[in-house]
Amino acid sequence: MEGNVKLITDDGLRLDGRSSNEMRPIKLQTGVIEKADGSAYIEWGANKVVVAVYVREAYPKHAQNMDRAIVKARYSMAGFSVEERKRPGPDRRTMEISKVISEALSSAIILEKLPRAEVDVFIEVLQADAGTRIASLTASSVAIADAGVPMRDLVVGCTAGKAGGKIVLDLSKDEDNYGEADIPMAILPRTGKVVLLQIDGDVSPEEFDEATSMIVNAMKDISKIQRDALMKTYSIEGGE
């Protein structure tokens, strides 16, 4: 299959017309689930993801951590979110994604401020089109902030990868399926520390450097989208 699909056209552009370091458009909004303590909705290209956050006393009691909160993200995909119906419920892929998202969020939340609490992050992918884990993570940190949970920083996620022999930012579905490598990464922008990083495929160490610097550059824009979404909800009319 690989090689049969030409991912980079003769004029050096990608199949959807983007240049190598161009992102798909992102729309982000908070306060979309009325019952939840915090929530967010993100559209990242054709991805559509809703996140709702509940902060509560951890249950069962023996699972409580006396000196800090625990973070439980649950990444789930709707049956209708992909080409062929996905059987609802957790599978191995979604469980791994839930784990790495929970771990990344744990670094962003000031866990010591919420002893014995549990921060439940429910992620529902309504439509999937490559890059759902980092779209979910990007939206989750905004939803957690929307819930008023004390945070060190907003986690920002993005993918890069290799397609048609070229390092490109924010893989499309075709590039994800037929490309050579996929590199999802998430960073705390304030310190530049990496809190999520996975690779599968084939990249040389040099290509890895190229991919990560592309991601780091894109972080600024994504960070701004996150802040704008929160500002839209929380800025006071006529205030400073």
Place this chain on the structure above:
Amino acid sequence: MPMDSNAVISEIKKGVILESLKNGKRLDGRAINDFREVKITENYIPKASGSAMVELGKTKVVAGIKIEEGTPFPDSPDNGVMALNVELLPMAFPTFESGPPSEQAIEFSRVVDRGIRESKVIDTSKLVIESGVKVWMIFVDIDILNYDGNIIDACTMAVVAALRSAVVPASKLGKEDFKLPVNSTPVSVTMAKIGDELVCDPDLQEEQVSNGRITITMSEDNHIHAMQKGDVGEFSLEEIRKAIKTSCDTGSGLRKELFKVN
């Protein structure tokens, strides 16, 4: 790897580990990039199509392969199938429980699987019996018998050794048995971040005091085929670059030593 209450380690021990690392020493005398002693016993389970037991220090795992006929996936009619699973047996550690696989077990399975799959160890196009109808399916099961840290690397070694010894039972179909074609020799190198140091092949107590884990799987081509940042913890890009370099150097050494390939 904070594996709940039984994984608690005393503050004193933690202090000793950190203090010792400042002088570049680990409690068992290893240097920062050293692996523990590795012992591989190939063909450990003769009834399996391929197998190996790996002892990485006191961590002990057995990988067994069964090769059976089956139907290919509809979207890849001309490829055999590989499935890989890691079982954290309850005998291996006080907090491992029986029942459906834990998140931890699933993460380990998937990281090992990606390293093997993406390094193209097996050419699945050579495992077709009848296009679109019948292919060879490679089932790789890994039992963790004793857990003393760094399951991922022990499993990768065991799977590679088992695949290298595997035989496709084609005589069942009236043909001749043949050795499973193996194309590359991936080695995964897992590092734990302890204080400001990245140490290779962490043992249990090192995992317990670590702030984050990173696994990088490379093949003979010195390209990255799988990478996983695991557990709660943060890495700078500088640290990740260093980890890639270490994986490359330490991995090549292990490949030569364990599998006699460059």
